[in-house]
Amino acid sequence: MKPFTFHTPSGLSEAVSLLEQHGPDARVIAGGQTLLLAMKERLARPAALVSLAGLPGLRGWRYTDSGALEVGAATTYAALAGATDLAGWHAEIAAVAGDLADRPVRTMGTLGGALCAAEPRFDMLTLVVGLGAELVTVGPGGGRTIPASKFFDSAGGTVLRPDEILTTIRFPRRTAFSAVGFEKFRYRVFDAALVSACCALRLGDDGAVADARVVVGAVHPAPVLVPGVADGPLTDAAVTEIGRRAAAEVLPEELATTPLRRYQRELVGVLVARAIARAHDRAKDQSGS
Numbered sequence: 001m002k003p004f005t006f007h008t009p010s011g012l013s014e015a016v017s018l019l020e021q022h023g024p025d026a027r028v029i030a031g032g033q034t035l036l037l038a039m040k041e042r043l044a045r046p047a048a049l050v051s052l053a054g055l056p057g058l059r060g061w062r063y064t065d066s067g068a069l070e071v072g073a074a075t076t077y078a079a080l081a082g083a084t085d086l087a088g089w090h091a092e093i094a095a096v097a098g099d100l101a102d103r104p105v106r107t108m109g110t111l112g113g114a115l116c117a118a119e120p121r122f123d124m125l126t127l128v129v130g131l132g133a134e135l136v137t138v139g140p141g142g143g144r145t146i147p148a149s150k151f152f153d154s155a156g157g158t159v160l161r162p163d164e165i166l167t168t169i170r171f172p173r174r175t176a177f178s179a180v181g182f183e184k185f186r187y188r189v190f191d192a193a194l195v196s197a198c199c200a201l202r203l204g205d206d207g208a209v210a211d212a213r214v215v216v217g218a219v220h221p222a223p224v225l226v227p228g229v230a231d232g233p234l235t236d237a238a239v240t241e242i243g244r245r246a247a248a249e250v251l252p253e254e255l256a257t258t259p260l261r262r263y264q265r266e267l268v269g270v271l272v273a274r275a276i277a278r279a280h281d282r283a284k285d286q287s288g289s
């Protein structure tokens with residue numbers, strides 16, 4: 001491993017200054033679960049590491065006055081998984097955090113670290129785009145609020161600048177959706193997903209689907225939004241058909257040229273249908289219909 005200096009700023013502005021000072025050779029380190037592996041394998045060779053560990057306000061979560069849920073970027077999966085005060089579909093965020101990787105990774109790994117690492121197979125990429133979250137950053141020029149759907153570059157990576165820090169993940173208030181379904185397929189319980197799918201939907205007063213977002217992850221460098229889900233009643237046949245259309249849209253036959261790609265194509269169809277069915281069932285249960 002190449003030698004590096006390790007910095008422990010006590011405030012965000014100091015952290016940003018350090019990143020500015022060291023330029024592109026500096027990297028933020030949160031839980032180190034992705035970065036340290038990359039450094040060991042010499043895929044990343046930073047000259048300076050700027051730790052988020054001592055920064056106040058980057059851990060935990062809170063509800064804003066408007067009901068949005070703000071999660072600090074350095075909140076670990078383990079902390080999030082243990083959240084007992086997240087109600088309604090917000091609880092699905094905790095459930096996803098509690099069902100990935102293994103205990104050591106969940107204990108150290110952070111939500112913000114996973115998003116900034118932007119590895120497409122990480123569950124939280126699919127979830128934040130699926131839920132229409134906003135990502136709040138701070139840098140030398142001030143702060144930015146970036147919709148999750150614009151945070152991940154379709155060629156890989158993120159739109160984050162090297163001297164910018166992700167501070168907060170802001171999820172919409174509970175009334176934005178009636179229910180959420182998240183599905184993934186992995187070979188072993190601690191493996192990252194081969195395909196993941198998230199469906200967030202809202203039922204209207206008449207009990208019909210008024211709005212739905214479906215997002216597929218792990219297939220392309222950035223999560224893909226699948227259009228046209230709320231176009232009719234969600235019968236079993238319609239849900240299967242939406243899954244089939246999603247598979248064709250996300251991974252057209254001409255791109256599914258290897259056995260892995262063909263398998264992922266099948267999985268997209270199945271997991272999208274399951275995520276929609278799960279969200280729909282939960283929404284109906286909640287509305288009592």
Ligand SMILES: Cc1cc2nc3c(=O)[nH]c(=O)nc-3n(C[C@H](O)[C@H](O)[C@H](O)COP(=O)(O)OP(=O)(O)OC[C@H]3O[C@@H](n4cnc5c(N)ncnc54)[C@H](O)[C@@H]3O)c2cc1C
Binds near residue numbers: 101
């Ligand atoms: C064995 C193993 C199994 C795993 N399985 C899964 C799985 O099943 N599902 C899944 O979703 N994930 C899985 N992961 C990935 C895990 O989610 C990530 O490794 C972890 O969340 C990254 O967070 P971190 O805090 O450790 O980030 P770090 O490793 O500290 O940082 C990762 C990257 O993000 C940057 N960064 C971190 N925080 C910030 C910030 N706030 N602002 C700007 N840049 C930042 C760093 O500079 C670095 O480039 C697995 C990882 C391992 C090692």
